[in-house]
Amino acid sequence: MVQVLITVLLAGALSPEQSHQLAERYNVAQAAIGQRNYVKANTDLNALVRDFGSSEFGDEMRYALAETYFNLGQYDRAADIFNQLLGRPHHPYIKPEAMYGIAISEMMRGNFKQARITLEQLSKQQGYDTDDRTNFALGVLYYFLKNYDQAAAKLNGLKLPEAKFYLGKVYSATGKPLPALLQFRAVTDDVPNTSLAVMAHFAAGQALFINHDYDGAQAKFQFFADNFAYSPLADYARYFLGCAQIAQKQYASAIDNLTPLVSSDNSVLAAHANYFIGCADMALGQAQPAVERFQRVRANYSRTRVSGYADLQLSRAVLATADTAQALLGTSQLATMFKTGDLAGTGNYMSGVIYYQLGQYGSAARQFETILASHGGTGLREPACAMLLLCLSSSGQCDKGAALGAKYVTDYPTDSTEWRAKTLYFLAECFYFDRKYNEADDFYQQAYAHPASSDISVYARLGRCYSLYHLGRLNESVRGFRNLVNARLGDTAFTISAYLGYGYSLFNQKEYLKALDVFEPLQKTFPGEEMATVPAYFYAGYSYYQLGYYGQAVDAWSELINRFPADATRAPEAAFRSGDTYFKALEYDKAISMFNFVIERYPFSQFGPPSQALIAQCFYNRKQYLDAVREYQKFVDLYPADAQTPSVRRSLETSYYLAGQEDSAVMDDFLKRFPQSELAAEGQYNKGKLLFDAGAFVQAIAELQKVVVTSPGLPIAADAQLLSAEAYARMMSWREATQAYQKFLDYFPQHEQRAGAIFNLATAYFNSGAYEQSLRHFRTVVDSFPASEFAESARKNADISRKRLGAAEGEGEDAAEPGAPEARPPDPDADPAAPLPAPNKGDNQP
Incomplete structure (x- = not known):
């Protein structure tokens, strides 16, 4: 609203020149905000407030400035400015906007009471009671206050990606992992490649973890660690991954993931990492390392809550060691103290x-x-x-x-x-x-001006010349480089860098003949140094081109192409037109040669993007899918903002998938690079299915779970979860099988194989000895799916479960009487995609 109003008001009291200057600078700040460059926007807006803050537009600029402070996480500063605006608004529309800013700032500061009071006041303002932002803010407030029903009511239906994120958090906190995953997936689809999308990926893992789906949590946090290592949340993802592995008794892997965290600057994270490594050590029977871990938590992180738990675990660990180990621990503590x-x-x-x-x-x-x-x-x-x-x-x-x-x-x-x-x-x-x-x-100058700079002075001067070159101060850089070319003749890298900088500066001054006098001798002086010859040949050719000597330009570039083909740069329009003609005539080799001429010489000309796309298409048409992948990826890297990029990305995925059909290693790479693609989901499922068919059930479950947590909204996710359950059943891991079948039923309640899944769940319960549960679920099949193929078997097996339950309780028939069902694994030759054998179809098999 502020941006619209300032555009309208700019025709006010300022002079035309001032108005133009203000509008231009304000638009620059807004552009930075649009790019999420809040540091630049903050700097620009501070300058605007300083220059125009006393004008009638001061409120609008201060409001935008407060928003940048908020987005930079400086909530105290943001709240101060919003409060100033609320106390002395020059325009009436600023007041409710300032109230909104105060509310969300106070919320982020943890002052929920003040946030609630302000939001209640805001909702009384005309139009704000139904405003999406008001509902969003109330929903977030209710989430922080743990009033989850009210939070869901406010957040449901809002289109804001942030609203979907917090709605997912609500579902996660209320034991609804599948709706949470779907909300987080919506966020990553709506705003990919943003910090909010990264947070959504992390929150999806948390949703699985806190709802005890450790298979899924492992898959999601491993995905996060592999793809977002740069994120501040990466260490926390490793922590949750390690804890999930401990829950699954994968202690060695848990230690591998937790160990890097013990040196974290975050004392709470470091303390917890040490603590759980100690727990894993204890589980592996390594008492002495566990003692050291718990002792470290107690000594170094005594103010954390986990320290108390470490004291308890320390006693257990010390008891598991011998006296010698205790003595070693004592000496280690002394060494640490001094x-x-x-x-x-x-x-x-x-x-x-x-x-x-x-x-x-x-x-x-x-x-x-x-x-x-x-x-x-x-x-x-x-x-x-x-x-x-x-x-x-x-x-x-x-x-x-x-x-x-x-x-x-x-x-x-x-x-x-x-x-x-x-x-x-x-x-x-x-x-x-x-x-x-x-x-x-500035710092290069300070370095070479320092009294003790003798050994680095000349390098600092070289660095300064390159800084001047990048700043466009070419006259200064030319003089500086010219004075340095003979300064360190014994240092080849230094001398080459000085000559190149000298030549670059002359070239950018359009002194092409003088630039040639630098680049051509450089080729001959350092013929074996690639760092000299590649740029020298290129810029010699480019200088000839600028002078109109095209034959010499081609000769120089040809020499570069022949000697260093990976570094060639070329691009005339004729090459593109020739390449297009070859392409239409299906002469792909000649087309690729011409298009490469364009890409390698002038990659950012108007002919660069279509040339690169057609190179990839040549390979695709020849069914050389890996080559097509390489070229499509090159397009995406070179031209991320081009209008063709979305369609090229789809072609890249398709090419990768088709290549993966021929090579399992390529398919693995495809799954890592495009984990959320529908084709990736299919490929990931096939990978798990192959492992299942090979009898590698543990590995199959790990791969199939990646489908479930990465693409929970796709139909193939249901197939993956069902096959995971079948794998547990094949391993006779009946407890895990019951959990997996129940997860299938929870996540996919409308699935067409629901009857078979309940039947198999009952069978798994029977095989685990949980006859009461098996009886209940066999009855569910009979009552809810009377027309299914499982109904008759379920009815008979319910009777068997009832008899077995009665025998276990000392009533009715004896549990071991002849003819009573015996718990046995399913037929190993059965179709793995089919339900488990019906309990009454075998002689004595539930």
């Missing part, structure tokens, strides 16, 4: 350096972080910070390195050791590779 003094942290630093040399940057970073956190008063602080920044830069965590390093040099501004120059240089590198070139420029 970690101070002049040598404190030295072991961590040396370990970190070794880890870095081995390329294990994450392990190295943790060692240096330990020094900063625990030994910051020693002389190792500055070297540890510099090495930590190097590790983060080397591992691609440049944003984290930039944030950490900037805070460090602010907290310790006066360090004068020789390591400070390295710290500044590695900090500049983090900013550079995070594409924040202004900040990189």
Whole structure:
């Protein structure tokens, strides 16, 4: 509403120039919000409030600013601004909007009482009593207050993806995992590739876990861990996966998943991970490791609730060890207690350096972080910070390195050791590779200006020149690179980088003849260095092209194609037209050659997307599906926003599926990459079915459950669950079979095989000795499905169950009398998709 009104009001008291400036800057901020770039939007809106806050449009800008604070998780700041707007609204329509903002901010701060009061006031405003946002906010409030019926009433029917998410949470909390899964699936379909979709995937796993469906929880959390490792929830997914495995007695796998979490910065998560690893160790009979785990929880996380449970488990674990083990535990505790003094942290630093040399940057970073956190008063602080920044830069965590390093040099501004120059240089590198070139420029300058910069000064100057190049300050970059080309002749990589930067800068200045004078000698000076020759040939050809010397351009590019075909770049319109002609004549090899000319030379020209799509289509038409997959994927990677992308994605899935029909390894890869595709569901089911047919029932169940939890709304999910139940029955795991059949009945109550499933459920109960349950379910078949093929057998088997139940209770016939049914596994030669054999059809088999 605010965006609409500001557009209308912009014709107000501001001058035309001011109005134009305000509208333009406001639209930029709104575009950032639309892209979910709330940091940029917040910066832009703060500037707008500063410049135009006293105008008649101040309220609208402050409201938008408060929204960005809310979306950044700064709820206190958001609430302050919303309250200011509510207290002094310049326009009447702002008041209810501010009330809504206050309500949701207070809710996120945990102040539910104030949120409820504000929402009740808001619902009295005209039009807001039926507004979807009001109902959504009330639904979320009721969810947090655990008033689930009221929450469902408010959230049901709302189209907002957030409303569907919280409705799924309500269903999860009220023991309805299937409706919860369907709501979460709707969220991932509505807003894919968003943080809300990632949260929905995680919440789906939680819904299964808290409702004790550990097979399904394992499948879902494994999917999350494989596909969303970057998410802040990834560690929690590993935690739930490990706990689900403990519930299924898969202790070794649980330990593998929980172990990385013991070093988590989240003390509660680390404490719980240690605790459950200890429990798994105990279950495996490894008492001493369990003692150490429980002791760690008690000593390091004494303020967590799980610490009390650890104390109890510790007593059990110690009793299971011998005196020697107890003595070892005591010495371990003493070694942990004394970690101070002049040598404190030295072991961590040396370990970190070794880890870095081995390329294990994450392990190295943790060692240096330990020094900063625990030994910051020693002389190792500055070297540890510099090495930590190097590790983060080397591992691609440049944003984290930039944030950490900037805070460090602010907290310790006066360090004068020789390591400070390295710290500044590695900090500049983090900013550079995070594409924040202004900040990189500043820290590069600080690095080479530092008194102790002798060994890194020239590298800092090179980094600064590349920053200037990216900032478009080409005159400065040309001068800088020209002064560096002879600065480190003994360092080949440095010299090549300086020459390339010099040539790039001249090229972008359109000084093509001068650029040729750089690129052509570079090819000859470093003929064996790919980092020199590939860009040199390419930009030499491109310079000739810009000068109109097309023959020389083709010669240079041909040399590059012949020597380094994977790095070629090419694209004239004639090549596309020629390729299209070849394609229509079914001469696919020549078509591919021409289209590749376009893609590799000018991938982002107007001919790039259709060329890439037709390359893939050539392979598809020749039934070379794996090649088609590769080319369709290349299209998606190169042109994610192109209008053809949705249809190309469908073709990619189809090609992958068809290739998977010929190669099981490809099908496995297809299932990992497109887990929510309907074709993937079919492929996943077939994978499980093959394992079932081969008698690998445990593995079959694991694969079939992936269908159930990933595609619960598809018909094939029911087949997967039913086949899972049959697998348990084949293994004579009657308790698990009853649970699996009951899950099928709960999830798919309208399924056409419901009668057979109830009959098989009764059979499983009989085989497990639960005659009362078997009697009840056989009677259900008789009463509810009298016309089914199972009715007659169910009637007879109900009588057998009744007799067996009476015998067990000491009444009626003896349980072991001749002719009484005996619990036996189903016929192993039976069709695995068919129901279990009817109890009365064999001689003595229920």
